[in-house]
Amino acid sequence: MTRETIPPIAIIMGSTSDWPTMEHAASILDTLGVPYEASVVSAHRTPERLFEFAKTAADKGHKVIIAGAGGAAHLPGMVASLTRLPVLGVPVQSAALSGMDSLLSIAQMPGGVPVGTLAIGKAGAKNAGLLAVSILALEDSALAERLETWRAEQTASVGLDPLGSDK
Ligand code: RP5
Numbered sequence: 324m325t326r327e328t329i330p331p332i333a334i335i336m337g338s339t340s341d342w343p344t345m346e347h348a349a350s351i352l353d354t355l356g357v358p359y360e361a362s363v364v365s366a367h368r369t370p371e372r373l374f375e376f377a378k379t380a381a382d383k384g385h386k387v388i389i390a391g392a393g394g395a396a397h398l399p400g401m402v403a404s405l406t407r408l409p410v411l412g413v414p415v416q417s418a419a420l421s422g423m424d425s426l427l428s429i430a431q432m433p434g435g436v437p438v439g440t441l442a443i444g445k446a447g448a449k450n451a452g453l454l455a456v457s458i459l460a461l462e463d464s465a466l467a468e469r470l471e472t473w474r475a476e477q478t479a480s481v482g483l484d485p486l487g488s489d490k
Pocket residue numbers: 336337338339340341365366367391392393394395415
């Protein structure tokens with residue numbers, strides 16, 4: 324792939340078991356017509372893959388990295404330590420501690436190596452996708468318009484009646 328054809332967004336995750344969460348980031352990118360690539364990059368099981376991915380991501384032409392992981396979730400922070408690209412971290416809900424371990428692992432970065440940390444689980448993945456779109460939309464007016472339209476449709480879909488009679 325050349326710099327021109329490399330997708331602007333890379334979605335990475337620590338395990339295939341993270342995909343049911345991370346697909347919500349992918350889904351919003353599909354909806355808004357933003358190309359991405361998705362791959363499994365584990366901080367603990369495939370550390371060399373992590374290094375290779377993170378050290379080459381900017382030169383390859385990626386613009387934003389969305390990184391999801393659960394438990395001892397070092398992936399977003401390690402990737403952030405190896406690239407200047409913005410890294411959006413998604414704490415995947417873990418079985419043992421309901422994602423609190425993931426959240427704290429991702430959020431509590433030392434000053435100087437930022438990871439933009441989202442909410443635990445599906446909402447966090449969806450918002451990571453939307454935030455990535457917002458970042459790209461700064462320099463893409465057509466995408467900015469699609470994002471504005473998406474947000475207006477979301478607003479219009481919220482009825483006033485809690486029982487839903489106005490929908
Ligand atoms: C992390 O460990 C992954 O991000 C995943 O959330 C968690 C469990 O992985 P599996 O044992 O399901 O592969 O590295």
